[in-house]
Amino acid sequence: xxxxxxxxxxxxxxxxxxxxxxxxxxxxxxxxxxxxxxxxxxxxxxxxxxxxxxxxxxxxxxxxxxxxxxxxxxxxxxxxxxxxxxxxxxxxxxxxxxxxxxxxxxxxxxxxxxxxxxxxxxxxxxxxxxxxxxxxxxxxxxxxxxxxxxxxxxxxxxxxxxxxxxxxxxxxxxxxxxxxxxxxxxxxxxxxxxxxxxxxxxxxxxxxxxxxxxxxxxxxxxxxxxxxxxxxxxxxxxxxxxxxxxxxxxxxxxxxxxxxxxxxxxxxxxxxxxxxxxxxxxxxxxxxxxxxxxxxxxxxxxxxxxxxxxxxxxxxxxxxxxxxxxxxxxxxxxxxxxxxxxxxxxxxxxxxxxxxxxxxxxxxxxxxxxxxxxxxxxxxxxxxxxxxxxxxxxxxxxxxxxxxxxxxxxxxxxxxxxxxxxxxxxxxxxxxxx
Numbered sequence: 001x002x003x004x005x006x007x008x009x010x011x012x013x014x015x016x017x018x019x020x021x022x023x024x025x026x027x028x029x030x031x032x033x034x035x036x037x038x039x040x041x042x043x044x045x046x047x048x049x050x051x052x053x054x055x056x057x058x059x060x061x062x063x064x065x066x067x068x069x070x071x072x073x074x075x076x077x078x079x080x081x082x083x084x085x086x087x088x089x090x091x092x093x094x095x096x097x098x099x100x101x102x103x104x105x106x107x108x109x110x111x112x113x114x115x116x117x118x119x120x121x122x123x124x125x126x127x128x129x130x131x132x133x134x135x136x137x138x139x140x141x142x143x144x145x146x147x148x149x150x151x152x153x154x155x156x157x158x159x160x161x162x163x164x165x166x167x168x169x170x171x172x173x174x175x176x177x178x179x180x181x182x183x184x185x186x187x188x189x190x191x192x193x194x195x196x197x198x199x200x201x202x203x204x205x206x207x208x209x210x211x212x213x214x215x216x217x218x219x220x221x222x223x224x225x226x227x228x229x230x231x232x233x234x235x236x237x238x239x240x241x242x243x244x245x246x247x248x249x250x251x252x253x254x255x256x257x258x259x260x261x262x263x264x265x266x267x268x269x270x271x272x273x274x275x276x277x278x279x280x281x282x283x284x285x286x287x288x289x290x291x292x293x294x295x296x297x298x299x300x301x302x303x304x305x306x307x308x309x310x311x312x313x314x315x316x317x318x319x320x321x322x323x324x325x326x327x328x329x330x331x332x333x334x335x336x337x338x339x340x341x342x343x344x345x346x347x348x349x350x351x352x353x354x355x356x357x358x359x360x361x362x363x364x365x366x367x368x369x370x371x372x373x374x375x376x377x378x379x380x381x382x383x384x385x386x387x388x389x390x391x392x393x394x395x396x397x398x399x400x401x402x403x404x405x406x407x408x409x410x411x412x413x414x415x416x417x418x419x420x421x422x423x424x425x426x427x428x429x430x431x432x433x434x
Contacts, residue, residue, distance in 0.1 A: 020228040032142045035220035042134040046127040053124045058117035062105030070097045100287030110277030115270040126260045133253035140426045145215045149229045151415040156204040158407040163197040233414040244428045251429035258343045262336035269329035278314040354423040361417030368410035375406035
């Protein structure tokens with residue numbers, strides 16, 4: 001009865017896994033691209049940059065303002081006229097009112113406005129690149145997380161196989177003990193090994209649940225959402241280093257960001273140099289004024305009409321600040337160029353390291369596949385001999401452990417190769433869902 005309950009308990013575990021809704025890798029990527037918070041925030045930031053890229057922010061367009069003002073006062077006033085007479089009024093009421101519209105336009109500022117407009121365009125490209133980078137990183141994380149779940153499920157299946165074999169060994173030991181062909185020690189040893197395999201299975205189950213929670217967070221959905229994955233780990237074995245390097249040089253987001261920052265630095269130098277040239281502007285407006293004074297030569301006054309003018313200014317000397325600003329802007333360009341070279345070197349090193357890991361993992365896949373097949377054959381032979389009583393329990397357990405370990409190493413080799421493949425594609429700036 002104990003064995004029946006035990007079998008139902010752990011068989012129910014895998015029936016439950018089979019009953020869970022299955023999510024494919026493509027479905028997971030689509031959910032992440034729609035829900036992921038980092039992508040949504042990056043897109044909103046990019047939308048702000050797109051809104052800011054206009055002629056008004058660059059200072060190219062005129063400004064038109066409406067103005068109105070009204071002031072009044074009550075004063076005790078005493079005036080001595082030119083003929084010596086004195087005029088005196090208590091609580092004299094005075095008022096002034098004005099209203100109008102004014103137009104101001106700086107039509108030349110040493111070409112600084114054009115440099116600013118170009119900077120706004122580059123900033124928009126910078127945020128668009130940030131969106132692509134977030135999408136690339138998110139897709140890579142989803143693929144990594146998905147295949148980690150595949151790996152955990154396969155490891156869980158291997159651990160379940162170990163427990164099933166241990167159950168068989170335990171039943172065999174019990175039967176042999178009942179007929180007097182085995183000692184109590186053999187039964188107890190088989191039970192300890194069975195409990196060990198059961199513990200390992202429970203830990204694998206917990207690790208799988210934790211990984212699912214993390215994966216749901218990555219997809220920005222309820223952490224408790226249950227699901228299962230069905231794909232096996234499939235590794236692209238045809239990646240070429242030269243092709244990957246060319247792709248990275250052309251479309252790696254980090255490198256593209258460095259190039260854009262270098263162009264922005266050049267535009268800032270252009271903007272700084274514009275301060276050496278004159279600034280020319282136009283102004284115009286239409287105003288209406290009205291004033292009232294209870295004491296004075298003109299008690300009421302009204303006026304209305306157009307105003308216009310031209311302004312010009314030029315920096316002649318500002319304590320050598322202009323030269324220092326231009327020099328600093330030039331240094332910023334050099335720094336941006338150095339960052340480009342540094343980024344190129346980093347990408348080259350990361351590509352080379354990931355590619356070496358990728359090639360080594362492919363070799364390990366072949367080796368561990370061969371080891372697993374040999375370990376499986378050894379375990380089958382040992383199991384047959386164990387049933388006949390021609391091998392010891394220790395030898396049987398060793399063969400069992402060798403097979404399980406070989407299976408786990410084979411799965412891990414596949415997973416490591418897949419991780420290296422994804423890293424290479426991410427550095428190249430193009431991650432695809434197969």
